[in-house]
Amino acid sequence: MDRERLKVVLEAALLTSTEPLPVSELKKLSDVSLDTRQMESVLEELAQDWQGRGVELNRVASGWRFRAKPEVQQYLDRLNPQKPPRYSRAVLETLAIIAYHQPVTRGDIEDIRGVAVSSQILKTLETRGWVEVVGTRDAPGKPELFATTKQMLDDLNLRMLSDLPSLQEIGSLLEQETAEAASMRTSAPEPIAAPAAEPAPAPVAIPASASVPVSSPSHAETDAPEGWPFGPDDAATAGS
Incomplete structure (x- = not known):
């Protein structure tokens, strides 16, 4: 050959x-x-x-x-109009911290971010295949250690961790992500007003001698509201 x-x-x-x-x-x-x-x-x-x-x-x-x-x-x-999933700033910040400080525990992430990190954020990253548990720290409670995966590098079109952008660039990307999300909210079209209801017809006088049948009121059952319209992963990633 x-x-x-x-x-x-x-x-x-x-x-x-x-x-x-x-x-x-x-x-x-x-x-x-x-x-x-x-x-x-x-x-x-x-x-x-x-x-x-x-x-x-x-x-x-x-x-x-x-x-x-x-x-x-x-x-x-244009051939695939389905939009890719959007992740909250909290999810992206958590991913960046793990990428640059790995392996890290959940407590490490919280110390760096300055706020609590929900289990759902870590679950979202694990489900996406970007983060995995690589061991435990020799400390009380044996906290799990998190690190990024090859899948994350593949999805970012990177060969190795050293190819990651600088922390400053990551910060700019996160700010841009937030600005785009805010822009999408403010540029949302105004809701269309419902058409005015037709005027109710004038009441018709009924002679006292007329026989008017009266039906018993129905007792229709009403269902409780469905709740948050997204799946559990999406609802959690929407929070910080």
Whole structure:
């Protein structure tokens, strides 16, 4: 298998995979034995071949993958109008603290944030696959230690923790997130007023001699309000 043929095979494998593929797996596609550096050289060359296209080949924490370039994502979103989940400032702050200070306990997070951290916030991050328990601290109560996952790096299109933006940049992103949420609330359209009710018809006089049937009032059962319209995770992440 020559180099060009190997690139074609790698291209097919990466384009059809729904997950990043590590070099250890991609090496199985070659007819000849290649070490990690040799395989990475072929992958880097393949990435160069895709320069100027709508998709790009890059390396993240879990391996190599093709993805749409950020500048075309806004157009692709038209094919999938479902909006991605939005997370509260409290959730994003908690994630940032774990990312930069890991491993940390819930108490550590609360000391840094200066406010209590609800269990639902941590559950949201765990459910999303961004945070996991990596052990316990040798302290009274054996508090759990939290750290970020490869999934978080993959979702942020990062290869390693050192690729994370600075704390100042994280702060700016959090402020932007809050400002956008506030803008969406203030720009919400005014509710449409209900149409005016039709005037009630004038009462009709009934002769005293007329026989008027009277029916017993019905006792319809009424249900209690449904409550918060979102799921338990969404309701919790909306709080701080």
